[in-house]
Amino acid sequence: xxxxxxxxxxxLDDARLKLRRWFDFEPSELMTxxxxxxxxxxxxxxxxxxxxxxxxxxxxxxQDTSILMQTGQHLLASVASFASAxxxxxxxxxEWAHVHQEGMTIVPKSAEALVFQLGGKTIRSKKVDxxxxxxxxxxxxxxxxxxxxxxxxxxxxx
Numbered sequence: 001x002x003x004x005x006x007x008x009x010x011x012l013d014d015a016r017l018k019l020r021r022w023f024d025f026e027p028s029e030l031m032t033x034x035x036x037x038x039x040x041x042x043x044x045x046x047x048x049x050x051x052x053x054x055x056x057x058x059x060x061x062x063q064d065t066s067i068l069m070q071t072g073q074h075l076l077a078s079v080a081s082f083a084s085a086x087x088x089x090x091x092x093x094x095e096w097a098h099v100h101q102e103g104m105t106i107v108p109k110s111a112e113a114l115v116f117q118l119g120g121k122t123i124r125s126k127k128v129d130x131x132x133x134x135x136x137x138x139x140x141x142x143x144x145x146x147x148x149x150x151x152x153x154x155x156x157x158x
Contacts, residue, residue, distance in 0.1 A: 026087040030153050035081035035088035041142045045135045046076050068100055086089030091136050103132030112126055
C-alpha cells in the first residue's frame with residue numbers, strides 16, 4: 001500500500017496577487033475616494049434629495065422656495081472633503097452651516113423684538129425658530145455606496 005500527498009500550487013500566484021492589495025495598499029487613495037463619495041452625497045442631499053440622512057424630509061421653509069438654496073450657494077459652495085491615510089472627512093465650512101444642521105432659536109440680544117424683512121414685509125418677533133435640516137451624515141444607501149467603493153477598491157477576495 002502506498003500513501004502520497006499531491007499539492008497543486010498553481011493557484012497560489014493568483015491568491016498572492018489578490019491578497020497583495022490587502023497588505024501593500026496605500027490607504028490615502030481609499031480614504032480620498034471615501035471622502036469624495038461623502039462630499040458628493042452631501043451635495044446631493046442639499047441640492048436634490050432634501051432629506052436628512054435618516055430619510056426624514058426637511059421641513060419646508062416659510063417662502064416655499066428650494067430649501068437650503070434660497071440665499072445663494074453659501075452652504076452648497078462650502079461643502080468640501082479632506083482625506084489622509086487614516087481618515088476621510090466631509091462637511092460644510094460656511095459659518096452658518098451648523099444652524100441648518102442642528103437648528104437654532106434666535107432671540108434679540110438687546111431689543112424687545114427681532115425686526116427683519118421677509119417677502120417684502122417687515123416682521124417683528126420675540127424669537128425665530130430655525131428647524132434642523134441635517135445634511136451631513138450617512139444614510140443606509142450612503143453606507144452601501146461607501147461599502148461598494150471599499151469592496152471595489154480591494155476587489156473580490158479569493
